[in-house]
Amino acid sequence: MQPIPLIASLLIALSVGSNDTSNALGICIGCRIISFRRAVILFGIFVLVGILLQGRKVMKTVGKDIVEMDLRILGISLLVSAILIIISNWKRLPVSTHQVIIGSLTGSGTALGADVNYGSLFEILLSWVISPLAALFASLIIYRAMEKTLSKLPFLQIERIIRVLLLASGIIIAYTTGANELATILGPIIHAGLIEEAWAFFAGSFLVFLGAVVLSNRVIDTIGKGIMALDPYSGFAAQFGAGCCVFLFTSLGMPISTTYCIIGGITGIGMLKGTGTVSVNLLKKIALSWILAPTLAFLACFTIIRTLI
């Protein structure tokens, strides 16, 4: 049973690398601010820096505070999470790694009658609701501040500054991917004592990097082309707002989704430019996925354990 959670965690880390590089540096690669090769190296470095400097709080929340861990809970939760995340990535469905992992852990814990900390769980659920809204407001403020300051500079100077800002916001997202996303994946196995912390940090970061090198091309292509519709001002405000928001929640030890924060940021900018620019149907689908992902993970683990064990 012991290798299962380890392998599952590392598979999820690989999948995070393949998908979340685009969250961080997709815009920069699409805008040719930085080459793909340099972007993935930068991404890998900042993921490692993120988990080394700030990953422990989120690891404690996910690995220690939610549910009383045992090998069965860990094995089934992480295996189901890995399967769900890989299938949804393959089918290009947007799911949050955090939501799937926490849904799975809670489902397994409940089915096995383990001590589930509903207080912590409530705090996490609350942070999932608040974080996209916080990113929305942060992006609005950043956008307004840019309009008041940056817009007054000559055009070519703005162009150069935006390049630097886009790279900086990409680096912040890479950092929070390590400090929050990777920490969520590694928290349960480290706190269960399945792997040494230092080993987990380096192996996890390496697998995220490997996923970025080998599998992220396709997603980055989509983001790079798709971002054309979004002007650089809005792209930066949404990404930086999301980055700051994830950074803040990471400091509080809350595992939250960068993707949902970026969606919150983009929605905020859309609202500022006029509600007509916001696709309500798309937001409904995202909200549905927001509810379905943890619910499905919870039910899958709960059913498997009740049926098999």
Added chain:
Amino acid sequence: MGLKNLFLGGKKEQEVIDKMKKHMGLLCSACTTLKAAIKNRDEDLLSNVSDLEREGDIVRREIVSSIYEGAFLPFLRPNICRFVEIVDNALDVTKDAAIEYTDLWLDEETKDDCARIADISAKMCEMLLVAFGTLSGPDDLREKSLAIRIYEKKIDEIKFDLIKRLRTKVTKNFWEGKILSDFIHDLTSTSDLIEDASDYLQIINISLR
């Protein structure tokens, strides 16, 4: 990309800016040459206009390929390319006017009016270059755009008077009339296109704000 390039602006962007200035400079030279050619009825100068247009084509291709290789943010590239195309179209019509003039014999009054139009077009071009410079400096682009619009209005006034007068002129045959009409059309189109380019400059300028 090194940090220096990132903070101080990429080499590619600077290359494109320099080439765009060169492109607009060629248009200025073409208009000035056409003015002198019309005034002095100089065949050599008329063929120089064609040479300048060919050189402009080469510069345009270089600009577009530099943009394709990654100069500027993708969001800006279509507008920059469109601006370059408009300047290139202005060069094309200036060359067409020069070719048509080789087959024309105009009276002194008409010749003076045509030389004045070419002269104002050259001034518009110089103003377009100054306006382009405001993209990297603190000056206000709107003032320069306004000056270009005023120049264009002047050309329109000259054009309408000229056309009114030419309507009373008896032409020898269809082709003489056709070439004269095409010449006036092409000569005055240069200023229309420069005005369009100035409008595009405004679009580029506000697109990142």
